[in-house]
Amino acid sequence: MLNIFTYDFMIRAFLAGGFISVIAPLVGSFLVLRRLSQMGDTLSHVALAGVAAGFLIGINPTIGSIIFVILSSFGIERLRKSYFRYSEISIAVVMSAGMAIAVILLSLSSGSPANIMNYLFGSIISINNTDVLLSLILSIAVITVIYIFYKELLYITFDEEAALISGIPVNLVNIIFTMIVAITVAVSMRIVGALLVSALMVIPAAASLKIAKNFRQTIFYAILFSFISVFAGIILSFYLNLSPGGSIVIVSLIIMGLASIKKAGN
């Protein structure tokens, strides 16, 4: 059998995969509990437009997608306020806008279609050292910010109105969190692909909810499950020649199934 660790590109995959396996569920747990599970999905479509823009004007696609995602999340907030009673409209509209812009920008750019496929379905093999370094730096940024604002995020997630009344700067924390979500989506899509980003943000958190006894545990198990999914998924995809993004998500679904069974057994 081939030894997976003798390949540089696999080492890079494990490194970058390891980083996103921590930040995706970390951010995702808050999203799920704020009933914003759809957010990751929407933003990853927008991120695709950012990638296309990056190709077109020749900047790093990850940077391009971070900029697009941050801009669009403020757009979502705006729309959410003007469609107050149908707030899910804002998410659907922004998702369509993201896809439309992505498609148009791609048709304008001369970049090879293979490149965009990497972002749609994720590609381990095409990760270079810059990608690894970028995902390390951004992951550290995400973890640090969540560590710093942990208690505020917990309160806002639990009860936004009560948090506001008790003097927590809710708007400021929400803006910071939005940017953290944007970064996480942009970094993760390089590995699992735009189509599966939200899976990695949502599924481990959903599994964790079945067994966690407090909020700290919820985050801990979500990261643990995601870590296992990413590593097992990468190894499976290597030996069985499957799509890595797809394999990662399937493993996470199996874990979620096991967590549900454990809960039912209790």
Next chain:
Amino acid sequence: MSKIVELKNVNFSYNDKKVLNNINLTIDDGEFVGLIGPNGSGKSTLVKIMIGDLTPSSGEVLINGINVKDIKKRSIIGYVPQKSYSFNASFPASVKEVVSMGLYGKLGLFKKLSKDDWEIVDNALKIVDMIDYKDRLIGNLSGGQQQRVFIARALVSDPKILFLDEPTTGIDAKSEDTLYKILDTLNKQNKITIIMVTHDVWAISDKVSRIVCMGNGRLYDRCDTLDFSKKELVEIYGYPVKLDMHHHQNENINNRL
């Protein structure tokens, strides 16, 4: 006795709907005030005005003589909102975590909870007799137990005034009794001024030191004498009220007065 809460000619409207009509109210330090009135009469709005969550369109709200919006130490105000247990019931937070949230605003950004802070959390849970449940998930408790946890959350910041908005709604009679005992202790031993909203006229009359009534956005200060004629009650409540519904408690009050 010093005035702890003072409302002067307070008016408030949601959009163009007038909800509070020239409210004047003074509450002394150490009082236990029951605020009663039918649904929609503006009780919750009045409480939100008093804690500074809503701003009156005219008039003044003073806490300890300072405009409520200018208070630096917001932690002196404790608030248990109406239906605070209508939060997402499957939220994976432990009782301990929920109570600790009451400290976050006081601590400020960038500060983590210290060992002493967790002790304060434990103490608040002891006061509401929920310490044995501190590691339980909040969603696995009964309505009455959850309400006690939310009171503990309001207590950790060491408030001087505690506002409770219909804390007994949806909990059984026995839990209600426990709750009133806790509030009595907080008021008498911990010297916390309490303002409690309820729409049940009779249930609280022997629990509190004073009752004020709301009706149609106005405040009526003389309902503690309980000598309304039916006509006046209709005026306050907007519909006829059966005076003989709670015979037993009614008699108690009359004896007491």
